[in-house]
Amino acid sequence: SQKIEQNSEALNIQEGKTATLTCNYTNYSPAYLQWYRQDPGRGPVFLLLIRENEKEKRKERLKVTFDTTLKQSLFHITASQPADSATYLCALRGGTGGFKTIFGAGTRLFVKA
Amino acid sequence: DAGVTQSPTHLIKTRGQQVTLRCSPISGHKSVSWYQQVLGQGPQFIFQYYEKEERGRGNFPDRFSARQFPNYSSELNVNALLLGDSALYLCASSLRQGLGVTYNEQFFGPGTRLTVL
Structure with missing residues:
Protein backbone atom coordinates (compact mmCIF):
# COMPACT_ATOMS: atom_id res chain seq x y z
CA SER A 1 0.00 0.00 0.00
CA GLN A 2 1.02 3.62 -0.46
CA LYS A 3 3.12 4.85 2.41
CA ILE A 4 4.73 8.17 3.38
CA GLU A 5 7.43 8.35 6.05
CA GLN A 6 8.54 11.50 7.82
CA ASN A 7 10.95 11.82 10.73
CA SER A 8 8.87 10.79 13.71
CA GLU A 9 11.25 12.42 16.17
CA ALA A 10 10.99 16.13 16.73
CA LEU A 11 13.65 18.33 15.21
CA ASN A 12 15.23 20.89 17.53
CA ILE A 13 17.36 23.64 16.01
CA GLN A 14 18.75 27.00 16.98
CA GLU A 15 17.31 30.21 15.61
CA GLY A 16 19.07 31.31 12.44
CA LYS A 17 20.05 27.79 11.37
CA THR A 18 18.58 25.85 8.46
CA ALA A 19 16.00 23.20 9.27
CA THR A 20 15.86 20.21 6.93
CA LEU A 21 12.90 17.83 7.02
CA THR A 22 12.69 14.58 5.09
CA CYS A 23 9.77 12.86 3.36
CA ASN A 24 10.13 9.38 1.87
CA TYR A 25 7.42 7.46 0.08
CA THR A 26 6.88 3.94 -1.26
CA ASN A 27 4.46 2.22 -3.62
CA TYR A 28 3.46 5.51 -5.18
CA SER A 29 4.27 7.60 -8.21
CA PRO A 30 2.75 11.00 -7.42
CA ALA A 31 2.27 13.83 -9.84
CA TYR A 32 2.59 16.39 -7.07
CA LEU A 33 4.26 16.60 -3.70
CA GLN A 34 3.07 19.22 -1.24
CA TRP A 35 4.21 20.56 2.10
CA TYR A 36 1.82 21.89 4.73
CA ARG A 37 2.33 23.51 8.10
CA GLN A 38 0.08 22.64 11.02
CA ASP A 39 -0.07 24.40 14.38
CA PRO A 40 -1.57 22.68 17.43
CA GLY A 41 -5.37 22.56 17.29
CA ARG A 42 -5.48 24.10 13.81
CA GLY A 43 -5.98 22.81 10.29
CA PRO A 44 -2.98 22.41 7.95
CA VAL A 45 -1.88 25.40 5.88
CA PHE A 46 -0.55 24.87 2.36
CA LEU A 47 3.05 26.02 1.86
CA LEU A 48 4.58 24.69 -1.33
CA SER A 85 7.97 26.04 15.23
CA ALA A 86 5.12 23.78 14.08
CA THR A 87 4.42 20.38 12.57
CA TYR A 88 5.24 20.06 8.89
CA LEU A 89 3.28 17.60 6.79
CA CYS A 90 4.32 16.07 3.49
CA ALA A 91 1.48 15.12 1.12
CA LEU A 92 1.27 13.36 -2.23
CA ARG A 93 -1.36 13.70 -4.92
CA GLY A 94 -2.08 12.59 -8.43
CA GLY A 95 -0.27 10.03 -10.50
CA THR A 96 -1.02 6.51 -9.32
CA GLY A 97 -3.03 7.88 -6.40
CA GLY A 98 -5.60 9.77 -8.40
CA PHE A 99 -7.37 12.75 -6.92
CA LYS A 100 -6.99 11.94 -3.24
CA THR A 101 -4.26 13.53 -1.14
CA ILE A 102 -2.19 11.24 1.08
CA PHE A 103 -0.48 12.81 4.09
CA GLY A 104 2.50 11.74 6.12
CA ALA A 105 2.39 11.84 9.92
CA GLY A 106 4.41 15.04 10.02
CA THR A 107 7.60 16.18 11.72
CA ARG A 108 7.49 18.48 14.72
CA LEU A 109 9.97 21.36 14.48
CA PHE A 110 11.11 23.40 17.46
CA VAL A 111 13.21 26.49 16.83
CA LYS A 112 14.92 27.83 19.95
CA ALA A 113 15.75 31.52 20.36
CA ASP B 1 -13.04 36.92 2.99
CA ALA B 2 -14.08 34.12 5.31
CA GLY B 3 -12.05 30.95 5.21
CA VAL B 4 -13.39 27.43 5.54
CA THR B 5 -15.71 27.17 8.52
CA GLN B 6 -16.66 24.05 10.43
CA SER B 7 -19.20 23.36 13.12
CA PRO B 8 -19.32 22.43 15.85
CA THR B 9 -15.85 23.09 17.23
CA HIS B 10 -16.01 20.33 19.79
CA LEU B 11 -18.38 17.41 20.27
CA ILE B 12 -18.68 14.66 22.84
CA LYS B 13 -20.70 11.56 22.01
CA THR B 14 -21.07 8.06 23.41
CA ARG B 15 -20.52 4.79 21.63
CA GLY B 16 -23.32 3.81 19.27
CA GLN B 17 -24.54 7.35 18.73
CA GLN B 18 -24.60 9.20 15.42
CA VAL B 19 -22.94 12.52 14.62
CA THR B 20 -23.19 15.13 11.86
CA LEU B 21 -20.37 17.55 11.15
CA ARG B 22 -20.77 20.59 8.93
CA CYS B 23 -18.46 22.50 6.62
CA SER B 24 -18.78 25.68 4.60
CA PRO B 25 -16.12 26.10 1.90
CA ILE B 26 -14.52 29.32 0.80
CA SER B 27 -16.82 31.31 -1.44
CA GLY B 28 -16.35 30.18 -5.04
CA HIS B 29 -14.83 26.83 -4.11
CA LYS B 30 -16.77 23.89 -5.45
CA SER B 31 -14.80 20.95 -4.09
CA VAL B 32 -14.87 19.78 -0.48
CA SER B 33 -12.81 17.01 1.05
CA TRP B 34 -13.07 15.44 4.50
CA TYR B 35 -10.17 14.11 6.53
CA GLN B 36 -9.81 12.34 9.85
CA GLN B 37 -6.75 13.19 11.94
CA VAL B 38 -5.90 11.05 14.93
CA LEU B 39 -3.50 12.54 17.46
CA GLY B 40 0.09 12.20 16.28
CA GLN B 41 -0.88 11.21 12.75
CA GLY B 42 -1.39 13.08 9.52
CA PRO B 43 -4.85 13.71 8.07
CA GLN B 44 -6.40 10.62 6.47
CA PHE B 45 -8.62 11.10 3.42
CA ILE B 46 -12.29 10.16 3.89
CA PHE B 47 -14.26 11.72 1.03
CA GLN B 48 -14.08 14.24 -1.76
CA TYR B 49 -17.16 15.92 -3.19
CA TYR B 50 -17.37 18.08 -6.27
CA GLU B 51 -20.52 19.54 -7.77
CA LYS B 52 -22.60 17.60 -5.22
CA GLU B 53 -21.23 14.24 -6.30
CA GLU B 54 -18.83 11.93 -4.49
CA ARG B 55 -15.60 11.89 -6.48
CA GLY B 56 -13.34 9.97 -4.13
CA ARG B 57 -13.54 7.76 -1.04
CA GLY B 58 -10.83 6.61 1.33
CA ASN B 59 -10.63 3.36 3.29
CA PHE B 60 -13.39 4.05 5.78
CA PRO B 61 -16.35 1.83 6.67
CA ASP B 62 -19.87 2.48 5.42
CA ARG B 63 -20.70 4.05 8.78
CA PHE B 64 -19.12 7.16 7.28
CA SER B 65 -21.16 9.07 4.72
CA ALA B 66 -21.25 12.59 3.40
CA ARG B 67 -23.09 14.85 1.05
CA GLN B 68 -22.66 18.23 -0.62
CA PHE B 69 -25.44 20.75 -0.99
CA PRO B 70 -26.26 23.11 -3.88
CA ASN B 71 -24.45 25.93 -2.07
CA TYR B 72 -21.35 23.64 -1.91
CA SER B 73 -21.46 23.26 1.85
CA SER B 74 -21.07 19.72 3.09
CA GLU B 75 -21.99 17.39 5.92
CA LEU B 76 -20.12 14.36 7.21
CA ASN B 77 -22.18 11.75 9.03
CA VAL B 78 -20.83 8.98 11.18
CA ASN B 79 -23.17 6.28 12.49
CA ALA B 80 -22.71 3.75 15.28
CA LEU B 81 -19.78 5.64 16.77
CA LEU B 82 -16.81 3.68 18.09
CA LEU B 83 -14.15 4.81 20.53
CA GLY B 84 -11.68 4.76 17.64
CA ASP B 85 -13.66 7.46 15.83
CA SER B 86 -12.34 10.01 18.32
CA ALA B 87 -10.28 12.40 16.23
CA LEU B 88 -10.06 15.84 14.67
CA TYR B 89 -12.24 15.95 11.56
CA LEU B 90 -10.98 18.39 8.97
CA CYS B 91 -12.75 19.83 6.00
CA ALA B 92 -10.78 21.27 3.10
CA SER B 93 -12.04 23.21 0.12
CA SER B 94 -10.46 23.79 -3.25
CA LEU B 95 -11.45 25.70 -6.32
CA ARG B 96 -12.34 22.71 -8.41
CA GLN B 97 -11.58 19.07 -8.81
CA GLY B 98 -8.68 18.30 -11.05
CA LEU B 99 -5.03 17.49 -11.21
CA GLY B 100 -3.81 20.81 -12.51
CA VAL B 101 -1.52 22.80 -10.26
CA THR B 102 -4.31 25.23 -9.39
CA TYR B 103 -6.46 22.48 -7.99
CA ASN B 104 -3.88 21.12 -5.62
CA GLU B 105 -4.03 23.86 -3.03
CA GLN B 106 -6.50 22.91 -0.35
CA PHE B 107 -7.69 25.32 2.30
CA PHE B 108 -8.42 23.63 5.58
CA GLY B 109 -10.91 24.62 8.23
CA PRO B 110 -10.10 24.57 11.95
CA GLY B 111 -11.63 21.13 12.36
CA THR B 112 -14.18 19.54 14.67
CA ARG B 113 -12.76 17.71 17.66
CA LEU B 114 -14.92 14.61 18.22
CA THR B 115 -14.58 12.64 21.44
CA VAL B 116 -16.38 9.31 21.75
CA LEU B 117 -16.81 7.98 25.29
Whole structure:
Protein backbone atom coordinates (compact mmCIF):
# COMPACT_ATOMS: atom_id res chain seq x y z
CA SER A 1 0.00 0.00 0.00
CA GLN A 2 1.02 3.62 -0.46
CA LYS A 3 3.12 4.85 2.41
CA ILE A 4 4.73 8.17 3.38
CA GLU A 5 7.43 8.35 6.05
CA GLN A 6 8.54 11.50 7.82
CA ASN A 7 10.95 11.82 10.73
CA SER A 8 8.87 10.79 13.71
CA GLU A 9 11.25 12.42 16.17
CA ALA A 10 10.99 16.13 16.73
CA LEU A 11 13.65 18.33 15.21
CA ASN A 12 15.23 20.89 17.53
CA ILE A 13 17.36 23.64 16.01
CA GLN A 14 18.75 27.00 16.98
CA GLU A 15 17.31 30.21 15.61
CA GLY A 16 19.07 31.31 12.44
CA LYS A 17 20.05 27.79 11.37
CA THR A 18 18.58 25.85 8.46
CA ALA A 19 16.00 23.20 9.27
CA THR A 20 15.86 20.21 6.93
CA LEU A 21 12.90 17.83 7.02
CA THR A 22 12.69 14.58 5.09
CA CYS A 23 9.77 12.86 3.36
CA ASN A 24 10.13 9.38 1.87
CA TYR A 25 7.42 7.46 0.08
CA THR A 26 6.88 3.94 -1.26
CA ASN A 27 4.46 2.22 -3.62
CA TYR A 28 3.46 5.51 -5.18
CA SER A 29 4.27 7.60 -8.21
CA PRO A 30 2.75 11.00 -7.42
CA ALA A 31 2.27 13.83 -9.84
CA TYR A 32 2.59 16.39 -7.07
CA LEU A 33 4.26 16.60 -3.70
CA GLN A 34 3.07 19.22 -1.24
CA TRP A 35 4.21 20.56 2.10
CA TYR A 36 1.82 21.89 4.73
CA ARG A 37 2.33 23.51 8.10
CA GLN A 38 0.08 22.64 11.02
CA ASP A 39 -0.07 24.40 14.38
CA PRO A 40 -1.57 22.68 17.43
CA GLY A 41 -5.37 22.56 17.29
CA ARG A 42 -5.48 24.10 13.81
CA GLY A 43 -5.98 22.81 10.29
CA PRO A 44 -2.98 22.41 7.95
CA VAL A 45 -1.88 25.40 5.88
CA PHE A 46 -0.55 24.87 2.36
CA LEU A 47 3.05 26.02 1.86
CA LEU A 48 4.58 24.69 -1.33
CA LEU A 49 3.92 22.32 -4.20
CA ILE A 50 6.44 20.66 -6.49
CA ARG A 51 5.65 18.65 -9.59
CA GLU A 52 7.15 15.28 -10.49
CA ASN A 53 9.20 16.84 -13.30
CA GLU A 54 10.65 19.57 -11.06
CA LYS A 55 13.79 19.12 -9.00
CA GLU A 56 13.60 22.16 -6.75
CA LYS A 57 11.17 24.91 -5.75
CA ARG A 58 11.72 27.99 -3.62
CA LYS A 59 9.45 30.42 -1.84
CA GLU A 60 11.01 33.06 0.38
CA ARG A 61 12.90 31.14 3.10
CA LEU A 62 11.49 27.78 2.02
CA LYS A 63 13.05 25.32 -0.41
CA VAL A 64 11.74 21.95 -1.51
CA THR A 65 13.57 19.30 -3.50
CA PHE A 66 11.96 16.29 -5.14
CA ASP A 67 13.84 13.17 -6.23
CA THR A 68 11.45 10.73 -7.91
CA THR A 69 14.22 8.14 -8.29
CA LEU A 70 14.95 8.07 -4.57
CA LYS A 71 11.24 8.70 -3.84
CA GLN A 72 12.23 11.46 -1.46
CA SER A 73 11.59 15.13 -0.81
CA LEU A 74 13.62 17.46 1.39
CA PHE A 75 12.06 20.58 2.89
CA HIS A 76 14.40 23.35 4.03
CA ILE A 77 13.66 26.42 6.12
CA THR A 78 16.60 28.82 6.05
CA ALA A 79 17.29 31.44 8.73
CA SER A 80 14.77 29.69 10.95
CA GLN A 81 12.80 31.64 13.53
CA PRO A 82 10.92 30.58 16.68
CA ALA A 83 7.70 31.39 14.78
CA ASP A 84 8.56 28.52 12.40
CA SER A 85 7.97 26.04 15.23
CA ALA A 86 5.12 23.78 14.08
CA THR A 87 4.42 20.38 12.57
CA TYR A 88 5.24 20.06 8.89
CA LEU A 89 3.28 17.60 6.79
CA CYS A 90 4.32 16.07 3.49
CA ALA A 91 1.48 15.12 1.12
CA LEU A 92 1.27 13.36 -2.23
CA ARG A 93 -1.36 13.70 -4.92
CA GLY A 94 -2.08 12.59 -8.43
CA GLY A 95 -0.27 10.03 -10.50
CA THR A 96 -1.02 6.51 -9.32
CA GLY A 97 -3.03 7.88 -6.40
CA GLY A 98 -5.60 9.77 -8.40
CA PHE A 99 -7.37 12.75 -6.92
CA LYS A 100 -6.99 11.94 -3.24
CA THR A 101 -4.26 13.53 -1.14
CA ILE A 102 -2.19 11.24 1.08
CA PHE A 103 -0.48 12.81 4.09
CA GLY A 104 2.50 11.74 6.12
CA ALA A 105 2.39 11.84 9.92
CA GLY A 106 4.41 15.04 10.02
CA THR A 107 7.60 16.18 11.72
CA ARG A 108 7.49 18.48 14.72
CA LEU A 109 9.97 21.36 14.48
CA PHE A 110 11.11 23.40 17.46
CA VAL A 111 13.21 26.49 16.83
CA LYS A 112 14.92 27.83 19.95
CA ALA A 113 15.75 31.52 20.36
CA ASP B 1 -13.04 36.92 2.99
CA ALA B 2 -14.08 34.12 5.31
CA GLY B 3 -12.05 30.95 5.21
CA VAL B 4 -13.39 27.43 5.54
CA THR B 5 -15.71 27.17 8.52
CA GLN B 6 -16.66 24.05 10.43
CA SER B 7 -19.20 23.36 13.12
CA PRO B 8 -19.32 22.43 15.85
CA THR B 9 -15.85 23.09 17.23
CA HIS B 10 -16.01 20.33 19.79
CA LEU B 11 -18.38 17.41 20.27
CA ILE B 12 -18.68 14.66 22.84
CA LYS B 13 -20.70 11.56 22.01
CA THR B 14 -21.07 8.06 23.41
CA ARG B 15 -20.52 4.79 21.63
CA GLY B 16 -23.32 3.81 19.27
CA GLN B 17 -24.54 7.35 18.73
CA GLN B 18 -24.60 9.20 15.42
CA VAL B 19 -22.94 12.52 14.62
CA THR B 20 -23.19 15.13 11.86
CA LEU B 21 -20.37 17.55 11.15
CA ARG B 22 -20.77 20.59 8.93
CA CYS B 23 -18.46 22.50 6.62
CA SER B 24 -18.78 25.68 4.60
CA PRO B 25 -16.12 26.10 1.90
CA ILE B 26 -14.52 29.32 0.80
CA SER B 27 -16.82 31.31 -1.44
CA GLY B 28 -16.35 30.18 -5.04
CA HIS B 29 -14.83 26.83 -4.11
CA LYS B 30 -16.77 23.89 -5.45
CA SER B 31 -14.80 20.95 -4.09
CA VAL B 32 -14.87 19.78 -0.48
CA SER B 33 -12.81 17.01 1.05
CA TRP B 34 -13.07 15.44 4.50
CA TYR B 35 -10.17 14.11 6.53
CA GLN B 36 -9.81 12.34 9.85
CA GLN B 37 -6.75 13.19 11.94
CA VAL B 38 -5.90 11.05 14.93
CA LEU B 39 -3.50 12.54 17.46
CA GLY B 40 0.09 12.20 16.28
CA GLN B 41 -0.88 11.21 12.75
CA GLY B 42 -1.39 13.08 9.52
CA PRO B 43 -4.85 13.71 8.07
CA GLN B 44 -6.40 10.62 6.47
CA PHE B 45 -8.62 11.10 3.42
CA ILE B 46 -12.29 10.16 3.89
CA PHE B 47 -14.26 11.72 1.03
CA GLN B 48 -14.08 14.24 -1.76
CA TYR B 49 -17.16 15.92 -3.19
CA TYR B 50 -17.37 18.08 -6.27
CA GLU B 51 -20.52 19.54 -7.77
CA LYS B 52 -22.60 17.60 -5.22
CA GLU B 53 -21.23 14.24 -6.30
CA GLU B 54 -18.83 11.93 -4.49
CA ARG B 55 -15.60 11.89 -6.48
CA GLY B 56 -13.34 9.97 -4.13
CA ARG B 57 -13.54 7.76 -1.04
CA GLY B 58 -10.83 6.61 1.33
CA ASN B 59 -10.63 3.36 3.29
CA PHE B 60 -13.39 4.05 5.78
CA PRO B 61 -16.35 1.83 6.67
CA ASP B 62 -19.87 2.48 5.42
CA ARG B 63 -20.70 4.05 8.78
CA PHE B 64 -19.12 7.16 7.28
CA SER B 65 -21.16 9.07 4.72
CA ALA B 66 -21.25 12.59 3.40
CA ARG B 67 -23.09 14.85 1.05
CA GLN B 68 -22.66 18.23 -0.62
CA PHE B 69 -25.44 20.75 -0.99
CA PRO B 70 -26.26 23.11 -3.88
CA ASN B 71 -24.45 25.93 -2.07
CA TYR B 72 -21.35 23.64 -1.91
CA SER B 73 -21.46 23.26 1.85
CA SER B 74 -21.07 19.72 3.09
CA GLU B 75 -21.99 17.39 5.92
CA LEU B 76 -20.12 14.36 7.21
CA ASN B 77 -22.18 11.75 9.03
CA VAL B 78 -20.83 8.98 11.18
CA ASN B 79 -23.17 6.28 12.49
CA ALA B 80 -22.71 3.75 15.28
CA LEU B 81 -19.78 5.64 16.77
CA LEU B 82 -16.81 3.68 18.09
CA LEU B 83 -14.15 4.81 20.53
CA GLY B 84 -11.68 4.76 17.64
CA ASP B 85 -13.66 7.46 15.83
CA SER B 86 -12.34 10.01 18.32
CA ALA B 87 -10.28 12.40 16.23
CA LEU B 88 -10.06 15.84 14.67
CA TYR B 89 -12.24 15.95 11.56
CA LEU B 90 -10.98 18.39 8.97
CA CYS B 91 -12.75 19.83 6.00
CA ALA B 92 -10.78 21.27 3.10
CA SER B 93 -12.04 23.21 0.12
CA SER B 94 -10.46 23.79 -3.25
CA LEU B 95 -11.45 25.70 -6.32
CA ARG B 96 -12.34 22.71 -8.41
CA GLN B 97 -11.58 19.07 -8.81
CA GLY B 98 -8.68 18.30 -11.05
CA LEU B 99 -5.03 17.49 -11.21
CA GLY B 100 -3.81 20.81 -12.51
CA VAL B 101 -1.52 22.80 -10.26
CA THR B 102 -4.31 25.23 -9.39
CA TYR B 103 -6.46 22.48 -7.99
CA ASN B 104 -3.88 21.12 -5.62
CA GLU B 105 -4.03 23.86 -3.03
CA GLN B 106 -6.50 22.91 -0.35
CA PHE B 107 -7.69 25.32 2.30
CA PHE B 108 -8.42 23.63 5.58
CA GLY B 109 -10.91 24.62 8.23
CA PRO B 110 -10.10 24.57 11.95
CA GLY B 111 -11.63 21.13 12.36
CA THR B 112 -14.18 19.54 14.67
CA ARG B 113 -12.76 17.71 17.66
CA LEU B 114 -14.92 14.61 18.22
CA THR B 115 -14.58 12.64 21.44
CA VAL B 116 -16.38 9.31 21.75
CA LEU B 117 -16.81 7.98 25.29
